Amino acid sequence: MKTTSLYSTSGKLWKSIALTLPMFLLTFVFITGGKPDFSSSSAIFSFVVTFIFFNTLFFLMLYTGKTDRFRAIGFIAMALFFALVFIVNLVKMRGSMSFSNENLLSCEIPFCHIVTTMIIIPIVLTKSIIFPGSILTGFASIASMLVIVIGISLALGRGFCSWGCFYGGWDDGTSRILRRPVIKNVNPNWRWFSFAFLLIIALSAAITLTPTYCSWFCPFKTVTEYEKITNFDTLMKTIVFVSLFLSLVIILPVLTRKRIQCGTFCPMGALMSFTNKINPFEVTIDKEKCNDCKKCIRTCPTFSMVEPGLSKGRPEITCMKCGKCIDECSQNAISYHIRGTPSGKAFTAARTLFLYPAFTLLVVFAGGNIQYGIVLLIRFFSTGSFM
Amino acid sequence: MHSSEGFLLGLSTGAVCLATCGPVLIPYLLAESNAVVKNFLEVGLFLSGRLVAYVLTGVITGIAGTLFLQNHVFQGFVPGIIDVILSLSLLAYAFFRFRHVCPGETSNQLAGRLGLHWPEAIPLLGGFASGLNFCPPFILAIAQASASGNIAGSVIYFVAFFAGTSLYFIPLPFIGFFRRKQSLTIIGKFAAIIAGLYFLYKGIFIIFH
Numbered sequence: 001m002k003t004t005s006l007y008s009t010s011g012k013l014w015k016s017i018a019l020t021l022p023m024f025l026l027t028f029v030f031i032t033g034g035k036p037d038f039s040s041s042s043a044i045f046s047f048v049v050t051f052i053f054f055n056t057l058f059f060l061m062l063y064t065g066k067t068d069r070f071r072a073i074g075f076i077a078m079a080l081f082f083a084l085v086f087i088v089n090l091v092k093m094r095g096s097m098s099f100s101n102e103n104l105l106s107c108e109i110p111f112c113h114i115v116t117t118m119i120i121i122p123i124v125l126t127k128s129i130i131f132p133g134s135i136l137t138g139f140a141s142i143a144s145m146l147v148i149v150i151g152i153s154l155a156l157g158r159g160f161c162s163w164g165c166f167y168g169g170w171d172d173g174t175s176r177i178l179r180r181p182v183i184k185n186v187n188p189n190w191r192w193f194s195f196a197f198l199l200i201i202a203l204s205a206a207i208t209l210t211p212t213y214c215s216w217f218c219p220f221k222t223v224t225e226y227e228k229i230t231n232f233d234t235l236m237k238t239i240v241f242v243s244l245f246l247s248l249v250i251i252l253p254v255l256t257r258k259r260i261q262c263g264t265f266c267p268m269g270a271l272m273s274f275t276n277k278i279n280p281f282e283v284t285i286d287k288e289k290c291n292d293c294k295k296c297i298r299t300c301p302t303f304s305m306v307e308p309g310l311s312k313g314r315p316e317i318t319c320m321k322c323g324k325c326i327d328e329c330s331q332n333a334i335s336y337h338i339r340g341t342p343s344g345k346a347f348t349a350a351r352t353l354f355l356y357p358a359f360t361l362l363v364v365f366a367g368g369n370i371q372y373g374i375v376l377l378i379r380f381f382s383t384g385s386f387m
Numbered sequence: 388m389h390s391s392e393g394f395l396l397g398l399s400t401g402a403v404c405l406a407t408c409g410p411v412l413i414p415y416l417l418a419e420s421n422a423v424v425k426n427f428l429e430v431g432l433f434l435s436g437r438l439v440a441y442v443l444t445g446v447i448t449g450i451a452g453t454l455f456l457q458n459h460v461f462q463g464f465v466p467g468i469i470d471v472i473l474s475l476s477l478l479a480y481a482f483f484r485f486r487h488v489c490p491g492e493t494s495n496q497l498a499g500r501l502g503l504h505w506p507e508a509i510p511l512l513g514g515f516a517s518g519l520n521f522c523p524p525f526i527l528a529i530a531q532a533s534a535s536g537n538i539a540g541s542v543i544y545f546v547a548f549f550a551g552t553s554l555y556f557i558p559l560p561f562i563g564f565f566r567r568k569q570s571l572t573i574i575g576k577f578a579a580i581i582a583g584l585y586f587l588y589k590g591i592f593i594i595f596h
Contacts (some may be wrong), residue, residue: 125402130551187571199413204585206406207522 006332006347010065020353022060026360027054031367039289044372052079053370054363060356067323071362072172075162078366079169081373083223084212085104088376088386098228109133109225111142112267113149113165118205118213130209152173155357157276161262161269161302162322164361166219166369171261172322175253175301190264191318198267213267219245263302263318273317280335281354283321285313286344289333296325296334321358392548396531397551405555407522408437410582411473411513412438415480416562418575426560429510434553438546444519445545448529449538463593466521470590473516479584480509481576524552543588 008014033051038044057070064070090097099109105358111133122130134141152160161168204212215227216237222245227234248261262269274284285296296305304319315325326334335347336354376386397404412433416426532544565571 121406125406191579192570192573195570195574196414196581199574199578200410200581200585203406203409203413207403207410 005065006032006335007062007065007351008348009352011063013063016059016062019062020055022356023055023058027051027058027363027367030360030363031371033084033368041318042375042378043315045378046371050367050371051373054367058355058359061359062352066327067351067355068327070345071162071359074359074362074366076169076173076314077370078166078362079173081366081369082166083283084373084376085369086224092387094376096228097225099225100228103132111145112214112224113145113219114266115211115214116146116149116172117202117267117271121202121206122209125206126209130205131211131214147223152361153272154279156281156361157279157319158272158319159279159281159321159358160272160361161266162320163358164365165262165268166365168259168262170220170223171249171253171259172301174250175257175259177254178257181257183252184256186256186258186303190307191303191316193264194266194270194318195273197265198270201267207223216240217244219261219265221245248369252379257301258303259301262320263304268322269318276317276319280338280340281321283308283315283319283348284335284337284343285315286333287313287333289331291331291333293330295328295330299324299328321354353382390543392531392552393528393544393547396524396528396546399551400527400553401552401555403524404552407462407520408514408517408556409432410578410585411477411517412510413562414477414557414575414578414582415513416559416575417571418480418579420566420569420572420575421563422566423560426563430556430560433510433514433517434549434556436511436516437518438514438549440515440518441545441549442542444497444525444529444577445532446538446543448532448545449535449541452533452536462501463596466519467590467592467594469516469519469591470586473513474514474583474586474590476509476512477579477586481579481583503595 007010009019028051031047031054036047039049054074057074057346061067063071087097094103109132111131117130119129121129122128129135129142131142136143149160152164156163162172165182201213201217214221217240219241221241226241227237229235229238245266248265252258252260265359290310292310294307294310297307298311299305300315301322301324302318302320304315304317305325306316309315321336326336336351337343338350338353341350380386412430416429419425419429420428528545528548532541532548535541535544562571
């Protein structure tokens with residue numbers, strides 16, 4: 001039996017609208033980048049749709065008291081639109097999704113947050129950055145991404161993986177395709193694989209002075225950019241990352257209803273798990289309210305809810321703060337909590353204070369891409385081409 | 388003169404050695420979850436294996452100079468075979484449960500007489516194989532040691548090089564402070580599998596290239 005909602009905004013129309021008003025301003029600023037472009041009807045249309053889309057999601061989170069249900073819509077949309085916009089931009093700039101040795105030598109490769117896991121030890125050892133990207137200039141420069149990653153880690157910990165990562169929406173989406181899992185009993189110890197992978201990736205990058213994960217293992221190369229196939233080596237790399245994409249991002253998440261890539265493989269996720277210990281927000285379990293139904297264990301998409309965690313009153317270090325367990329708990333035993341504040345109180349304040357930065361992060365990463373993606377789709381349906 | 392040069396070379400390039408040996412030693416230390424003191428013994432075994440490999444290389448360098456590096460057997464086959472052996476031992480360690488045996492139980496066998504038992508032999512073997520890994524500092528050391536022109540000088544150079552690089556291994560036993568974390572054992576086993584597969588690929592690639 002579902003108990004009444006924990007949150008004082010639930011079912012309260014005016015209170016939810018009032019709390020959504022600041023998000024109006026934030027979404028306006030971050031979608032437009034501070035420079036509104038209303039030069040064409042498609043630009044105005046895409047802005048209006050994106051603006052309404054995000055503010056509706058935020059309002060519904062407050063009004064219904066459900067977090068994950070509406071977060072997932074924005075998060076999945078971000079992943080799909082990011083891939084569309086990224087690929088179209090690449091084809092415009094380079095003529096294809098692949099990059100050549102010339103692109104590598106001229107340091108034109110956009111820096112993605114996952115590379116952070118591989119550059120730390122080489123920076124210490126050689127005082128140089130082993131990634132062929134631009135440090136300060138251009139699209140996705142190394143400095144800007146590092147500042148963003150460090151800032152988000154301190155603010156939200158591994159919440160980044162469910163609110164800001166422009167790849168995570170892929171397996172978040174595929175893990176929701178089936179209503180029931182085909183493979184039910186996945187050993188939760190697989191969540192530690194990503195930590196082992198992080199260790200080996202960091203060391204192998206230090207030995208070879210190349211970003212080994214990007215070169216060999218990143219499944220998302222399938223939907224972003226990849227090395228031009230010119231020899232056996234590059235052919236092998238392509239086979240590896242396409243296979244990983246199909247297995248870890250499509251097939252296994254569909255069959256298990258778990259975020260297999262994010263929860264068991266991504267080295268960046270493992271690194272960010274450590275920051276879960278040093279940021280203000282956490283998910284806690286009220287042991288007195290918990291009736292031990294274990295629904296949260298079955299529901300958690302990243303194997304972060306395990307029995308020892310239930311008895312300790314908190315999920316594992318790998319928790320991505322997606323809010324799925326909170327939505328599913330029929331006893332309202334799980335909630336967001338701010339460290340240092342009394343537990344079991346001020347649920348609405350803790351959740352709302354978490355939602356503002358987390359949702360803003362989603363808007364920052366998704367807003368521009370969704371808006372431009374809509375322009376591209378309008379162009380495609382009216383002219384038959386994205387260009 | 389030679390010893391100080393070797394020591395300084397080891398000191399300046401030891402971090403790279405640690406990164407090279409890390410994929411072998413760190414998964415083992417994590418998976419075993421021993422106390423700090425026991426970890427010092429394990430790292431000591433690993434370093435002993437490396438020392439044997441370095442002394443051996445010192446002898447060969449003293450006899451043949453850098454000539455053996457140009458030999459295709461040394462260039463391709465030996466490092467490849469070593470990597471394959473290393474990978475198989477790591478994979479075996481990751482997939483099979485080795486019972487820690489009481490020394491008295493195996494006193495009649497060779498391992499018992501040597502006081503070695505699986506998985507304790509892993510760091511020794513790993514140290515030996517990693518020691519023969521032709522990483523850039525190691526090749527540089529061979530080139531420098533060959534200048535001595537005699538076996539003793541070359542061996543001294545490598546022993547000093549070993550001492551310089553070994554300082555970087557001192558922090559590793561302190562992994563033992565986290566031994567109560569059961570997850571580290573699992574992470575160590577997973578890491579051993581990944582490292583095993585990495586060395587297997589590298590070994591096969593070297594042999595057939």
